[in-house]
Amino acid sequence: MLMYILYFVILMIVPMMAQANVTSTFNKYSKVRSTSGLTGKEVAEMILRENGIYDVEVLRGQGRLTDHYDPGKKVVVLSPDNYDKPSVSGTAVAAHEVGHAIQHATGYHFLNFRSALFPLANIGSKFSFILIMAGIVLTVGIQTSGPTLGTYLLWGGIALFAFSVLFQVVTLPVEFDASNRAMRQIQQLNIVDEKEYRHAKKVLNAAAMTYVAATAVAVAELFRLILIARNN
Numbered sequence: 647m648l649m650y651i652l653y654f655v656i657l658m659i660v661p662m663m664a665q666a667n668v669t670s671t672f673n674k675y676s677k678v679r680s681t682s683g684l685t686g687k688e689v690a691e692m693i694l695r696e697n698g699i700y701d702v703e704v705l706r707g708q709g710r711l712t713d714h715y716d717p718g719k720k721v722v723v724l725s726p727d728n729y730d731k732p733s734v735s736g737t738a739v740a741a742h743e744v745g746h747a748i749q750h751a752t753g754y755h756f757l758n759f760r761s762a763l764f765p766l767a768n769i770g771s772k773f774s775f776i777l778i779m780a781g782i783v784l785t786v787g788i789q790t791s792g793p794t795l796g797t798y799l800l801w802g803g804i805a806l807f808a809f810s811v812l813f814q815v816v817t818l819p820v821e822f823d824a825s826n827r828a829m830r831q832i833q834q835l836n837i838v839d840e841k842e843y844r845h846a847k848k849v850l851n852a853a854a855m856t857y858v859a860a861t862a863v864a865v866a867e868l869f870r871l872i873l874i875a876r877n878n
């Protein structure tokens with residue numbers, strides 16, 4: 647019973663708390679105007695130029711908290727609030743996404759590893775549970791001393807799912823490194839003062855916790871599936 651309670655907490659409570667924290671933190675500091683007066687777009691472009699990166703474009707995206715870096719298209723996409731407004735949140739998020747562009751330009755090994763994992767992780771997220779469910783159905787009620795088709799399907803699905811879990815794990819150092827690069831950049835370029843630096847760090851730490859929560863959920867689910875397979 648304790649294991650099921652722990653699993654429920656990891657699966658439901660932890661991600662909800664992490665998401666609520668990042669939303670409230672972002673909302674709070676998106677209302678704090680940065681003393682530099684630079685919009686997220688201007689912050690991103692400044693950091694890119696200072697790092698000798700001229701082939702990455704900064705674009706205005708759609709939606710809220712949809713900021714990301716696309717290594718295939720070499721674009722930093724910022725959500726409208728971060729793109730247009732000079733806020734502490736916008737500064738932190740823009741610098742973080744450019745941190746990924748710097749990783750890409752310098753060949754950061756964890757980013758390269760994650761990119762190589764993406765095709766397998768994508769397959770795993772789409773098809774692993776189909777194989778797992780088929781495996782469970784085909785092994786229910788079967789008494790045999792050796793492996794069956796259902797057994798192979800079950801473990802094959804778990805193996806595929808493990809690639810998506812590994813992708814989540816590798817994402818952690820990528821995100822933390824991008825945040826560290828962001829904080830160094832906005833400090834070295836005097837984009838923020840000491841107070842704003844602390845606030846920007848809170849924004850990025852809150853965002854990082856959402857990745858930690860997602861990884862915890864993925865790892866817990868993998869262990870649960872392994873236990874199911876062993877019991878079957």
